[in-house]
Amino acid sequence: MRKKVIAGNWKMNNDLSESQNLITRLTSGLANLKINCDVIICPPYTSLSEANTLIKNTAIKLGAQNVYYEDNGAYTGEISPLMLKSVGCEYVIIGHSERRTIFKESNEMINKKIKKSLEHGLKVIFCIGETLEEREKNITNDVIRKQVMEGLQDISEKDISNMIIAYEPVWAIGTGRNATPQQAQDVHLFIRKLIEDKYSMSSADNLTIQYGGSVKPDNAKDLLSQPDIDGALVGGACLKAESFIEIIKAA
Numbered sequence: 001m002r003k004k005v006i007a008g009n010w011k012m013n014n015d016l017s018e019s020q021n022l023i024t025r026l027t028s029g030l031a032n033l034k035i036n037c038d039v040i041i042c043p044p045y046t047s048l049s050e051a052n053t054l055i056k057n058t059a060i061k062l063g064a065q066n067v068y069y070e071d072n073g074a075y076t077g078e079i080s081p082l083m084l085k086s087v088g089c090e091y092v093i094i095g096h097s098e099r100r101t102i103f104k105e106s107n108e109m110i111n112k113k114i115k116k117s118l119e120h121g122l123k124v125i126f127c128i129g130e131t132l133e134e135r136e137k138n139i140t141n142d143v144i145r146k147q148v149m150e151g152l153q154d155i156s157e158k159d160i161s162n163m164i165i166a167y168e169p170v171w172a173i174g175t176g177r178n179a180t181p182q183q184a185q186d187v188h189l190f191i192r193k194l195i196e197d198k199y200s201m202s203s204a205d206n207l208t209i210q211y212g213g214s215v216k217p218d219n220a221k222d223l224l225s226q227p228d229i230d231g232a233l234v235g236g237a238c239l240k241a242e243s244f245i246e247i248i249k250a251a
């Protein structure tokens, strides 16, 4: 039985004091709940260290939103997996569509980031998803296959057990327009089949596949009740403690 994983991607939101405020509300809101899922928060780099302190002795785990694929050196402005580990990160999001489109990250670069992060013992939330144009052209599966195969190139079966795949249709991110539970389920099943073909049935069965794209308290339950949807990567709705907690409750 796969345990559901709810992750909050804060994106470029919340300065230090806003981060402290949100985490405090979150930890107190979750304190008396019996939580049946894993909960991860991914604040901006500048709040990671403080977040790590504030979530000590809670069920919340820490992730970053991006990483670079070298250990150290002359890469002005970049952050390495070792640095993320040093501030308590257990997870890192790689390949988010905003990184792919705004910052021109290729499947090849994403693959390098995944490898380096796994090498240093970070767990990876690997994001994939098609654009609206691609969906309308009926090439969703081709796009997903290419992202999965190129993103996971030379990643071993053992390493895949330290990864989560997040299916995030680009047309659903931050638009308020989420995929229907059936649309999402179809792609999740397709991804699981790809993993089965590339690795094995047990790797596919054990893989957590999250859905992301306008997940809100009022649609979370329907999405999360699909057999192949194992959690959510939440953007906008994780910025308010109340709505993030409602989504955690739905899981």
Ligand code: PGA
Pocket (backbone or CB within 6 Å): 009, 168, 172, 173, 174, 175, 176, 212, 213, 214, 215, 233, 234, 235, 236, 237
């Ligand atoms: P959204 O973002 O929930 O605001 O659509 C999801 C994401 O980008 O991970």
